[in-house]
Amino acid sequence: MMSHSPEKLWSKCLEVIKDNINEASFNTWFMPIVPLQYDNNVLVLQVPSQYFVEFIEEKYIDLLRKTLYRVLGEGTLLEYRVLIDKTSGQGTRIPSEGNHPRPAAAPAGAAPRYVDPYQKQRLPEIDPQLNLKYNFNNLVEGKSNKLARTAGMSIANDPGKTIFNPLFVYGESGVGKTHLANAIGVLTKQLHPDKRVLYVSANTFLIQYTDAVRRNAANDFLNFYQTIDVLILEDIQEMMGKTGTQNTFFHLFNHLHQNGKQLIITSDRSPLVLAGMEQRLLTRFKWGLSAEIEKPDSELRKAILKNKIYRDGLEISDEVVDFIATHVTDNVRDLEGTLASLLAHSTLANMPIDMHLAERVVGRIVNIKPRATTVEQIRDLVCEHFSLSVDAISTRSRKREVVQARQIAMYLSKHHTKNSLSSIGDLIGQRDHATVLHACKIVTDLMEIDKSFRMSVKEIEQKLKA
The missing domain is CATH 3.30.300.180 (DnaA, N-terminal domain)
Incomplete structure (x- = not known):
């Protein structure tokens, strides 16, 4: 049994x-x-x-x-x-x-079965074409994207029912428009699994429409898109000058908007400068919210880097993070690419991810202009660190704190400028080159045996690099 x-x-x-x-x-x-x-x-x-x-x-x-x-x-x-x-x-x-087994086909000659046109038919599932790695969990918020990100989360919670319809997101390449658009779609599917969400590029939409017209299937094409609950259209500028596609999208936009469906559109430029786009479409883009995503500021760049470092399980010092954030400034994509390149170099060459490697890798991605450091800058920075006046280290004073500050200024000037020893001595207390050499030896010896002294010199050096 x-x-x-x-x-x-x-x-x-x-x-x-x-x-x-x-x-x-x-x-x-x-x-x-x-x-x-x-x-x-x-x-x-x-x-x-x-x-x-x-x-x-x-x-x-x-x-x-x-x-x-x-x-x-x-x-x-x-x-x-x-x-x-x-x-x-x-x-x-x-x-x-x-x-529940599927109903058997009606026998020949049977009366036709009428379908109520007002009854909502269950539609088959579609692939939303979303990239799941782009979500709100790893979309770091900053001043440059706060408005667009906040509006996106509001839309995902209640698609088609907010005042942000359509949401028109614009900004330069690589600032995070694609990430945000996908994140809205991903969260919408999580909160509303029954919603038909579709992410499509304007170029793909254009190709699909052209193919549908060629096959005499333009109505089928339009009928499919009219079933979408949340339509995410990437890079609308690709439609500029494409009158037929714009006309079709205009009717689709009207249908979706009138039926409470959500539209999310991205572009590399503001609706105000979308040349070659029909005015009636531009007017509709302004019905909801136009939100610009700007280049990330320094704080956001650091936050993005730290977030990715944490998620990838890497160990990278704050010094390297600050260096990357300072020099890779254009967009998020470059920041992530820099990290990936650093990791690749570190793994293949079996090297730690330190400032030496960061300078090499970043130097190949962006043009780093070395700043010329002067003896005067070093002298002033050392005086500021030890709370001394510039005049103090220029005197013949033998006070310990003054002598050490003068010697550190000479040591750093030798290592960070192209000035001759005589020139350095002349600018720091009118000393000769032998005095400068002696100062450098004293500082080198003290750094080897005195941790506190060594930390002071390193701290001044960090300020000098910053």
Whole structure:
């Protein structure tokens, strides 16, 4: 007699399923399932989330139904239990749509079945074409993107129902428009799994439309896009001068907007300077919110770098982070590319990611203009560090703090300027070159044995580099 233990029954089902799908899919979608109950010809399976139910119903329901019929018998019903609260164990039961067989075709001569045009038809799932690695969790907020990011999160929570419709995001290449657009789509799908979200570039839209016209299928093309709940169109400037495509997009825009659907549009320029775009479209772009994403400021650049370093599990000093943020200033893409290049060089050459490597790598990405350091700058910085006047180290004073400050100024001038020893001595207290050489030796020796002294010199050097 067959055991009715749900664990044993499900174990037999898994044996069948495992033979019919690849290992990765099996481990991802079937191993996390827990059999709870088998009673009255109904098998109850606990799944981690609602998304699991939707994915299995879409991709594997035929295989699952055939397996249940084979192991448990024809007519076995399936229910899912989605765990809502792990602490209390509270969950909700969802019957499988596979429990209901598809209606048989109407016999010849039967009266036609009329479909209510006002009844919403269930549409098949589509691939939203989103890049899941671009999400709000790793989209660091700063002054340059705060408005667009805040509006994006508001849209994802209630698509089509906010005043930000359409959301028109513009800015130079690499500032984060694509990241934001994808993040809105990803969060929308997480919060509203039933929404039909589609991310598409204007160039792809143009190619699809041209192909549809060639095949006499322009109406099918338009009908498909009219079913989208959240349309994310990237790089609208690609449509400039394309009158036919603009006309189609105009009608699509009107349909979606009037039906409470959300539109998100990105561009590399403001709507005010989109030459070659129909005025009626430009007017509609201004119905919602136009938000510019500017180049990231210094604080945001550092935050972006630290966020990526943390997520990638790297160890990079603040000094290197500050150096990259100071010199790679144009956009986020360059910042991330610099980090990737640093990691590659470090791994292949088996070198630590330090200032030496950072200077080499960054120097190949951006043009670093070395700043000419003068003896006067060093002298003033040393005096400021030790709270001395410039006149103090220019005197013949033998006070310890004055002598040390003078010697440090000479040592740093020798290492950070191209001035001769005589020139350095002349600018710092009118000393000769032998005095400068003696000062450099004293500082070198003290740095080897006196940690506090060494730290003072290094600190002044850091200020000099900054």
